[in-house]
Amino acid sequence: MHSIRRIFSVGAAALVLGAGLVAGSSGTAQAAPSDCTGGANGFTDIPDSLSGQGVAGAGAVVIDNPHAVASYAMQAGNVGGRQMAWGVLTTGSGGNWSPTARGLVWMDVTNNSGASWIQCGPFTTFSAGARLTTAAYPTSSSASRAFRVCAQVTSLGTDSNIACTGWW
Template sequence: MNSIRRIFSMGTAALVLGAGLLAGSSGAAQAAPSDCVGGAKGFTDIPDSLSGRGVGGAGAVIANFGGTPWAVASYQMHTGNVGGTSMGWGVLSTSSSTWGPGAVGWVWMDVTNDNKVSWIQCGPFTTSASGARITTPAYPTSNSASRAFRVCAQVTSPSPVSGITCTPWW
């Protein structure tokens, strides 16, 4: 009986530790849009329709259900002129043909000013609409080698969940 309790206790401890590590590692759970909208932390609000030059890579996030894509979204980093200043921002576009009921697309942008030792997370911003396009607020670019950007995305729904993927630092 003691060995069953010990196994159960160790299993419970491992589960709690694992849940804590998982919760602590999720970038999307540690920040909020309010951290960077309305001019907070040097960010500038931009319209979702703003397009710039694609830089730093792009990718797709796919939540599969039973081996079939349930929700598909693409993400990328853009740079361009915003109010006379060169800035970078993230873009997420959801698929109009593959977007299951209850799917949610998430996008956020990380900015570092100390060569990736630490960073500011802007977002996540979400959409549940198929064929949607959303952007993060923009942040000034710099010639400094210590400033870098990356854009991250994820797709969630009632069952399938994609992994979090990010562009390389740019």
């Protein structure tokens, strides 16, 4: 009888521990602008007005209810004497941006060929006609370093859409 109780206790403890790890892991995976602003994790703050060369493609994120459109892209250029990459989001204006819409942009950087990555952002705007950038990160000739930019448009309703560039 003691062995059955012990097996049950060990199994229940393992189940609770496993559930705690699964539930706890979602909280630790959340990224924030503070993970890459102010020089954190090797990133460099840049002004939202900074433009560079378009790399790795670009796209648009659209929601229908309410209607909102935002474009996103990855750019690269010289920042403080170093070649760097960053993400850009531009929200629609007029009939292409609802007052209840929210645009988000973030950039993922991997230094190990995508096995893991650092997320820079998301950076958020509710404004029509806004241009928003992520912090910039140094490019490298190493094949293991790659970047991608992702964008999301949401509304206070239920509509949401996310899109990303390919890895560059």
